[in-house]
């Protein structure tokens with residue numbers, strides 16, 4: 001599954017671009033939310049989800065790179081978010097929030113973690129989540145290079161997911177492009193966030209979505 005990240009889109013044409021990737025077969029839209037504290041950058045809030053909701057029928061997933069995600073969940077749900085992804089780094093006890101998103105808010109829940117988080121730390125929560133978001137760059141900015149060590153981490157994560165909750169999706173985020181998507185897929189990922197490789201593609205976003213989906217599907221042998 002391909003999840004174009006709108007962080008790399010031309011915001012003056014956001015609706016048009018989201019319609020284009022939807023038509024090209026994108027599976028979901030990835031919305032990067034940054035608070036300037038958890039990551040050294042600011043991005044967008046629930047108003048963007050509100051604007052995009054009528055534009056596309058595919059799910060909108062919200063990647064909350066914020067210190068205090070609990071403050072913002074209701075607002076994103078109200079505007080039409082389908083999946084809420086929170087970072088393990090900011091949660092002393094993740095379970096209450098994971099359960100709140102799933103049971104009280106009735107939304108899909110993702111748990112994200114940075115490239116320096118030991119994979120074993122995710123294991124206790126795999127049964128509680130719909131999606132494990134393995135950062136393949138340090139969060140905060142688009143256009144960074146995929147961290148090669150991520151491949152070994154993905155293999156470990158795939159083994160743990162298969163053991164505890166095979167329905168849990170493994171999403172990769174950061175530096176995913178035509179060169180890296182195949183190896184990430186081969187190592188165990190099945191959802192691919194791509195910002196620059198979609199919205200910055202010389203051939204255009206539609207062609208990029210189709211090409212990335214093809215390259216990923218050829219390598220998913222696990």
Ligand SMILES: O=C(CO)[C@@H](O)[C@H](O)COP(=O)(O)O
Nearest residue numbers: 139140142143174175195196
């Ligand atoms: O969460 C983030 C960055 O913190 C990502 O979702 C980026 O937006 C991905 O951008 P590319 O690396 O694909 O350009």
Ligand SMILES: [Fe+2]
Nearest residue numbers: 032063173193
């Ligand atoms: Fe993201």
